[in-house]
Amino acid sequence: MQLWPFVVYCALVGGLIAAMLGLSYVLGQRHQDRATGAPYESGIVSEGSARVRFSAKFYLVAVFFVIFDLEAVFVYAWAVAVREAGWPGYIELITFVLILGATLAYLWRVGALDWRSVPQGRKAR
Amino acid sequence: MLNLLWLAPALPLTSAVLLAIFGSRWPRKLVSLAGVGSIGLAAVASMLVAWSFLTAPPPGNAFVLPLWTWMAAGSFRPEFGLYLDPVSLLMLLVVTFVGFLIHLYSTEYMRGDEGYARFFAYMNLFVASMLLLVLGSNLLVLYMGWEGVGLCSYLLIGFWYRDAANVRAANKAFLVTRIGDTAFAIGLFLLFTQLGTLDIQQLMQRAQSQWPAGSTLAIAAAALLLGGAVGKSAQLPLQTWLPDAMAGPTPTSALIHAATMVTAGVYLIARTHVLFTLAPEVQLVVAVIGAATLLMAACSALVQRDIKRVLAYSTISQIGYMFLALGLGAWSAAMFHFMTHAFFKALLFLAAGAVIQSLHHEQDMFRMGGLRRELPVAFWSFVIGGSALAGLPLLTAGFFSKDLILWQSWAGLNGSIWFWLCGMLGALLTSLYTYRLVFLVFYGTAKSHVSERPGLAIKLPLAVLCVLSIFAGYLDTPPHFGGVPRLSNFLNSTLPALEEVHVGPVITEVTTALTASLVFLAGFSLAYLLYYRRRVEQPAESALARFWAAGWGFDTLYSWIFVRPFVWLAEVNRRDIVDSLYTALASLTQASNGLLQRTETGHVRWYASGLAIGSAVFLGLVWWMR
């Protein structure tokens, strides 16, 4: 294994970063005014704090999206090789989709899909 | 039927465990039932085993019941098994049967005691351990039983632990026998490293084929085993613990310190007799130890005041006879004497217990007297047991077994006139101290008031043991009495047959028997004159008597040689120089603990960098070593 292309690559990356930071430091102008530190919002003065708490529900939905969307990738992979995979592949995919369906059913039943603040199960108890 | 063998140790063990756990909550009746019943069933099982062993002897006259292999690692495969041959069968029968009688006796003797259940738990545990000792096919199992009986002995000597003297006696017994046990353990290591097994039969075969007679290894192994035997059987020079062991309840003294445990040393030597044959020097030492012990202990027995201490010294002396027989190569004679001794010594102890209990725990013989009419059962027990001990000719068991040893002390392999004379002198002393005891306790004027008389549970074992003390001798009678040496023949498949190397000119079998009878008569008459006619009321006060009464001053001697220097050393080393090393080690570990604890910060970032650092260290290692 020849290491030198890797070394050159690393050196180039490092050099580029150093050049960007260094040049802007050398060439850039500096001033310290009242609004220098403020975030730039297209000329409009910003309102309130940026640290807003989002409801956890957003993350939940995002995670569901990631999960189910990602699983679709496997269906694509199967679709590409559908003839080679044949019937066993079909059965396997059906099993996979069924498991996903069961999961969806579960999520639906436990109330994860509802936009409510109290989970259904807790209320029931 | 032979497969029932495992029941014999298992039943008492189970009962011991149950009693230890639940005993304090069970009613007395249930405790007695468990304690006595388990031994009774064990005795029944042993008799069934014996029956089938005798009617249909297994091939080779030996039977092995493998139980399990504990841990197997390379050549170290301790296999737990029970080994039954004529010798262990004899031991098995005696232990279970005498054990049963003594347990039965204890139900009455111990009835008022608060530690009733505890007592039976210990006693059952003892019987189980003793059977393990006797039946173990492997020296490791035997050693387990050996330590088990030692433990039970300790527990029972100190049974009444509120009295400091009892605890001291228990400690003494434990420590003194420990010296022997350690020698035994070293002997085991030696045998295992040299011969590669601990299975007794294999061990004996390999020893015979690999070690020439008189080789150093054989001598070392035999000497180490002898060390163990001497400790357990209270022979010179480790005999000092047994008289003090009388602090335990009397049934304990009867079972452990007379009938069974103390003869474990005899059994051990008989079991490993091949080693001793390979080491004739050690075997001679065995005989010398036996002869010396029997004389020394008999002298001490002569001047004791305490009834139990007389019997204790007498036990030491009788085991001396057995050692003498072993040393002479008269293996089966030793086992014969073991059996008869178990019967009559158990009888004597139990009878002594009956006397002691009737007199409010009075043990001083000089405060007794005239009990012949008050306690007829105890009296007759003492007469029969004492006669057997002293060797009343032809009538009692003790005569035949002792006679065999006396004859062998001249005729046997290592026989000599000196051993013969020692044996005769010992017999004289035995007869003297036995009848001294009988006359002091049962004749003369009554000095103590008899408060209670023994009940059935005490009388029955006494009666059975009386019968055995008389008739057990006919198992093995010399040919010139028209008898057949049945027991010797039976044991001969395991132990070498008795040899008659020297015969005559003066000392023949008949003259030996006659001399022994005369000696018995002489002892009896002397006792009659001194203690019946003259009625000596005070123990002898001469210096010699004091010396003998104190067991030949061994306690003082050991105190000067071992205890005081040790105490002195301990006082000098009060600050404990050696310990400072360990303290330093302890502080070192504490310091490293403190140091390491700093790594547990609770910060994830540090934990993650731990992963990275560890990985980097190993990468560096791999890089460097590659």
Added chain:
Amino acid sequence: MTASDLVALSPLILLSATALVVMLSIAIRRHHGASATLALLGLAASFASLRWAASVTPRQVTGLLLIDGYTLFYWGVLLALAAAVVLLAYSYLEHQTGHQEEFYCLMLLATAGGLVLVASSHMASLFLGFEILSVSLYALIAYLHLQRLPLEAGVKYLVLAATSSAFLLFGMALLYSETGSMQLATLARFYMGAPNAALGAAGWAGTVLMLTGIGFKLAVVPFHLWTPDVYQGAPLPTTALVATISKGSVFALLLRWFHPAGSLAGTPVWWAFVIMAAASMLAGNLLALRQNNVKRLLAYSSIAHMGYLMVAFVAAGPLAVQAATYYLLAYVITILGAFGIMSVLCSGEEECCELEDYRGLFWQRPVLAAMFSAMLLSLAGIPLTAGFLGKFYVMAAGASSALWLLLFVLVASSTIGLYYYLRVLVVLFSSLPEDHVKVMLPRGRVPAGAGFSLAVLVILLFVFGLYPAPLWDLIRGISAGIG
């Protein structure tokens, strides 16, 4: 995929299906008892199918999984452990607020991950098993997410396990680039120095990185730092799971992969193992020395025990695998028992894991305290217990390979270990303090299920300590295949 392949996989399939069924049953109706029963039934069915699977083994199922006697043995062990955890978890979760049912689903999945790990013969399946196990454990550790400690432990485990997975993956990539194979058996040939199969720098580096990932799961020094925090934070049944199924399956994988490790002897990676073993034994025992929280104490002790296992692992010869397997078995039985007893004792929402909580336990709960003592004695390696024989075999394996330095460390650190086990014992049996307020499980009985599993564990502890022959023969049989 033939029918026989499916038969060979049937325990795994049944287990996964059970997880699904438990999940669906929750969707239909929540019921704690039903979920636990379903999980138990599934585990039993899976266990029963081991026999069936044995009829077609040994068998390579696709390129990923190798099902042979060794696999089936460990599968059986893992399934039995999981069943015991279900029984213990049931009584534990009864006292907790919040949902209880999902625990079983996640636990079954974690077990399935362990099964995959044990059977894996390919890097892909290795990683798959690793991740199924890890992801389930994240949720299981943080299961009581309304409490502070479990949540903290869960997040810590999440971050660190993900990091370790990254190490593992990078190591795999490096190894693949060097050897061109992802089959573990092929890789093992490289370690054993087969002709034309010398491993280059990248290969060794990849191995070390993979070991980082694996070492993290085993919690051996220096990858052990997470252990006490996670052990302490996780709910007790989860802690038991981490200590037994997670570590057991990873170790089984390692054992199969590197066996015979003796032929590694002298290689850099072998030295890495030796250092890990010695460091784990010493650090684990030293750290536990003055620990006052029993869970943390057992966590540290688990580090030391993994070190002992490593000693058998680096030894050579057939004895090594047998000793390691025996030790592992003895250890998981013991530690499961210990955590099980703690989970029975700690009723209510608050876990009582401080050493002081156990003061005088014997006088309140004699049977449980006696069981706990038996477990502690086994951990300390006192004779008549399984732990003693395990340690004995490990020492025998080490001695047969002349690893004297490691054995010395083992003996020295065991002595240190004795101290803290005895410390707990002393507390168990000391008399009750005068102002004794906190009473553990003041009345009521041990739940039947938990009691049953504890009794079985205690019996096994003594049976394996007194009569190991059948088990030992079984282990000899299954390890013959990989020796």
